[in-house]
Amino acid sequence: MVILCALAGCGDGVSGTDDSDGDGITNADEAFDTNLDTDDDGWEDWLDLDSDGDGLPDSVEAGDDDPATPPVDTDGDGTPDFQDPDSDDDGVPDSAGADPTGMPLDSDGDGTPNYLDDDSDGDGISDVIEGAADGVDTDGDGTPDYLDDDSDGDGVPDSIEGSVASDSDGIPDFRDLDSDGDGLPDWQEDPDGDGVVAPCGGMPPCESDRTDPDTDGDGIPDLIEVAAGADPTDAGSTIPADDFYFVLPYMDPEQSDILEFSTTIRQADVFFSVDTTGSFDEEIAAIRASIDTLIVPGVSDIIANPAFGVGRFEDFPRDPFGLPSDRPFELLEPITTDMALLTAAVDALPPAAGGLDTPEAGMEALYQWATGWGMPELEIAPFAPGDVGGAGFRRDSLPIIIHITDALSHTPDEYLTAGITTRGPSEALAALGAIGARVIGVRSTENDGALGDPRAELEELALGTNATIPPSAGTGQCLTGIDGAARPPVTTGGADTCPLVFDVRPDGTGLGDIIVDAIGQLASLGTLDVSTRPVGFDSGLRGETLPAGTTTADFVVSVLPEPPAPAGATIDGAFFRGVTPGSTVQFRLTVVNDFVPHQAEPQLFAIDLEVLGDGVTVLDVRQVFVVVPPDASGPILL
Structure with a gap:
């Protein structure tokens, strides 16, 4: 009984001004008269060194070590800190602010312990906002946000x-x-997580403003500019002015825009089809003399990306047509951009010989340049596979054949008695048309007006492959004769036109200039049927996957000509017909997203929209970006 009385403060030996447990708080402030036990641990507060059981000694939570001063009540709720499990009322129990030894933690080192600090990590965001009460740990790193300097772990x-x-x-x-x-x-x-957008200096990858979807305010979202390799901090550095972008939420209505394109011929392959029969020595010499000093440089000034090849033809090695050594066709060099190979092939044109008479094998040679089928009956194997046709024209190039001769071609029936199956104009034109080739004729006037004169045949080839230009505006004539002399136009379809068949003297004078001029006239005055080709990719620009069997081209609903057509051209379905190269055309691109669902993050895709001349040569290309936003209700900010 004596011991219990002593512990309970019986008798007159203990007063309210005493501090029985020596924690700097008087017995009265610890409500010894009511025997209060805040933490229900069996020890009344006036005898308990940690009255609220939060791991922080009352001596710390008292505010000072002077019993004469009232204990601190940080949150002013009427419950002093030493009895308050959440002294600052931030939702975080004081127990979270004690280290294993019972000393208060001060995570930000500002002198205010966590249990009293409304911003424990000193990041300027209150513990309440950082979800301290619920222990929110956004990045799952084991440190709750209210104690984490980088709650989302993004480096900022x-x-x-x-x-x-x-x-x-x-x-x-x-x-x-x-x-x-x-x-x-x-x-x-x-x-670098410094919150400052560093200048890029034209050296991607570039920083951008993480709080602004268009850092440089140029109207093109940062996402698009970064994907295109542009500087999102520089309004002067952006995607090409003619490239486009669409934001396509999943299953939203179709969208469309008008795209403008150039029709300049920028890639062409020039193949020289050369007569090497006995009358052609001087013309061959003229080609050799000008190929690398005049022809190639001149064509390169006209066509941005040219390539060249060369082949020869004579006659069939059958009596009474040709000598046993004659070659009806021989591919000396398929299309190449290696000028050393081209020059070597031109130098390999043999001395003119054989042929004996006219006609010759020019039509069969043209068929072979287009197909490469060879001729087994003469033990001529098929040509080695190339990209396009027998001469190996490059894909996306306009094939141009310069057919140089002074003689008419044999017709197939003339060879029947010799046991040879050959091709005539209809077969040759069909094969040439299949690869979109243009045939420009160069007629040596050796047989001018004679029975073997090839002009009519060369004009048929030029007309059949659309190697034509309008008559001269000044004279209404075709300036394709010797030294540019006028010749009458050909009337076809009710209109006058000039087939590109040029005359050259038998000594070959000016042949190099004629070839360059011929290509220049075709590239600037000829006409093209212009259409488009969407080229899709099987994944996104950042590795996004697409449904099986689809590409980004499946975003495209249609690409149709937008009126008006250029001067002299017409609109026919998906085509502009009869467009003069260098004209500007517009197409309306319609797109929709009915196959790429939303994901948690935006998805970025690209489509290359190519504009084609005659379905074979790429005249222009635009990259179209497609952004699929995260969800239909909250589109990406652009």
Whole structure:
């Protein structure tokens, strides 16, 4: 009984001004008269060194060590800190602010212990906002947000990101891996985490403003500019002015825009089909003399990306047509951009010989340049496979054949008695048309007006392959004679036209200039049927996957000519017909997204929209970017 009485403070030996447990708080302040036991641990507060059981000694929570001063009540709720399990009322129990020894933690080192600090990590965002009460740990690193300098683990400190939601998505920036919702993660936009957009200096990858989807304010989203390799901080550095982008939410209505294109011929392959029969020595010498000094440089000034090849023809080695050594056709060099190979092939043109008479094997040679089938009955094997046709024309190039001769071609029936099956104009033109080739004729006037004169045949080939230009505006004539002399136009389809068949003297004078001029006239005055070809890719620009069997071209609904047609051209379905190269055309591109569902992050895709001349040569190309936003209700900010 004596011991119990002593512990309970019986008798007159203990008063309210005493501090029985020596914690700096008087017995009265610890409600010894009511025997209060705040933490229900069996020890009344006036005898308990940790009255609220939060791991922090009452002597710490008292505020000072003077019993004469009342204990501190930080949150002013009427319960002093030593009895309050959450002294600052921030939702975090004081027990979380004690280390294993019972000493208070001060995570930000500001002198205010965590249990009294409304911003324990000193990042400028209150513990309440950082979800301290619920122990929110956004990045799952084991440190709750209210103690984490970088709550979302994006490399940008919370003190820089703050609690604003820059993209108004309801997620504060300090928890948002893409603060501006532009599809670029914050770590990519601010890789050094300093909150300052560093100048790029034209050396991608570039930083950008993680709070602004269009850092440089040029109207092109950062996401698009970064994908295109442009500088998102420089309004002068952006995607090409003629490239486009669409934002296509899943299953939204179709969208369309008008795209403008050039029709300049920028890639062509020039193949020289050379008569090497006995009358052609001087013309061959003229080609050799001018191929690398005049012809190739001149064509390169006209066509941005040219390539060249060369072949020869004579006659069939059958009596009474040719000598046993004659070659009806021989591919000396398929299309190449290696000028050393071209020059060597031209130098290999043999001395003119054989042929004996006219006609010759020119039509069969043209068929072979287009097909490469060879001729087994003469033990001529098929040509080695190339990209397009027998001469190996490059894909996306306009094939141009310069057919140089002074003689008419045999007709197939003339060879029947010799046991040879050959091709005539209809077969040759069909094969040439299949690869979109143009045949420009160069007629040596050796047989001018004679029975073997090839002009009519060469004009048929030029007309049949659309190697034509309008008559001269000044004279109404075709300036294709010797030294540019006028010749009458040909009337076809009710209109006058000039087939590109040029005359050259038998000594070959000026042949190199004629070839360059012929290609220049075709490239500037000829006509093309212009259409488009969407080229799709099987994944996104950042590795996004597409449904099996689809490409980005499946975003395209249609690409149709947009009126008006250029002067002299017409619109026919998906084509502009009869377009003069160099004209500007417009197509309306319609797109829709009915096959790429939304994901958690924006998805970025590209389509190359090519404009084709005659379905074979790429005249222009535009890259079209497609952004699929994260969800239909909250589109990407652009």
